[in-house]
Amino acid sequence: QKEVEQNSGPLSVPEGAIASLNCTYSDRGSQSFFWYRQYSGKSPELIMSIYSNGDKEDGRFTAQLNKASQYVSLLIRDSQPSDSATYLCAVNLGSNYQLIWGAGTKLIIKP
Amino acid sequence: NAGVTQTPKFQVLKTGQSMTLQCAQDMNHNSMYWYRQDPGMGLRLIYYSASEGTTDKGEVPNGYNVSRLNKREFSLRLESAAPSQTSVYFCASSEFGADVTFFGQGTRLTVV
Numbered sequence: 001q002k003e004v005e006q007n008s009g010p011l012s013v014p015e016g017a018i019a020s021l022n023c024t025y026s027d028r029g030s031q032s033f034f035w036y037r038q039y040s041g042k043s044p045e046l047i048m049s050i051y052s053n054g055d056k057e058d059g060r061f062t063a064q065l066n067k068a069s070q071y072v073s074l075l076i077r078d079s080q081p082s083d084s085a086t087y088l089c090a091v092n093l094g095s096n097y098q099l100i101w102g103a104g105t106k107l108i109i110k111p
Numbered sequence: 112n113a114g115v116t117q118t119p120k121f122q123v124l125k126t127g128q129s130m131t132l133q134c135a136q137d138m139n140h141n142s143m144y145w146y147r148q149d150p151g152m153g154l155r156l157i158y159y160s161a162s163e164g165t166t167d168k169g170e171v172p173n174g175y176n177v178s179r180l181n182k183r184e185f186s187l188r189l190e191s192a193a194p195s196q197t198s199v200y201f202c203a204s205s206e207f208g209a210d211v212t213f214f215g216q217g218t219r220l221t222v223v
Contacts, residue, residue: 008151032210043201043214044154088153092209097142097161098169099209103153 004091006102015111019076023089023102026070033065033072034090038104044088048074079109113137117202117215124192124222132187132218134202142205143185144169144212145177147198154201160185161208192222 003026013019021035032051036044048063050056050072056063062075072091076083089102117134124130136143145157156169158177166177174196176188185204189196202215 034211043217045214046211049211090154090212096208097159097167098156099212101154103151 003093004089004100004102006087006089006105008103009106010108011105012108012110013079015079015081015109017079019079019083019107019109021074021076021087021089021105021107022071023073023091024071025089025091025100026093027067029094030067030070030091031094032092033063034099035061035063035072035074036088036090038086038088040085047087076107081109081111083107084109115202115204115213115215117200117218119218120216122218122220124189124220126192126194126222128192129188129190130192131189132200132202132220133184134186134215135184136202136204136213137183138204138206138213139182140204140213141182141207143179144203144205145175145185145187146201146203147171148201148217149198157187157200192220194222196220197222 005024035048038044050063050065060077064073086104086106088104090099115136141162144159146154155171160166160179163182178186200218203212205212
């Protein structure tokens, strides 16, 4: 079992709808969790970080963390075509220096 | 504020050739990383430098060497390139350790 798993997609969502992206991880004292967005041919850029159980909202984005169930999710409200990208989940699985990355979920927002 | 800058952006090498990828950050970050990204496999850590003066192997270090030249610069060297090293390489940095990480623009390397 991979340490950080994401559905590779593609996930197709109509414009204006809510996109829901999920990430599960193996539990080794996981402390910090990150969502990155990567456009085709570009580098990853941070969208959200979350460190404690519950929800964290930033504009149209909400990160949800459930440590008991070992998953972290990203909700994108009012999805726009510009949200079409690959979303990477990264987790600190107890290491001081290494993040573990999921393979990413490709999201397509259809106008 | 440039962030993380890596060069070159594109490179084609012949099998057996060597090259060095350069990376510099201007955010006064302590930790720096080299990743490779292959289709369907996500980001894999090659080497990292937790702080100036230290380097450690990541998940896929074979065929690579690194140098943390100073706090700003972290280079990646391929001594004898192989087709299996065809990939997109990203340099990254964080203030300290496995936390918010910033990426360079990437180097697309093809080994023929």
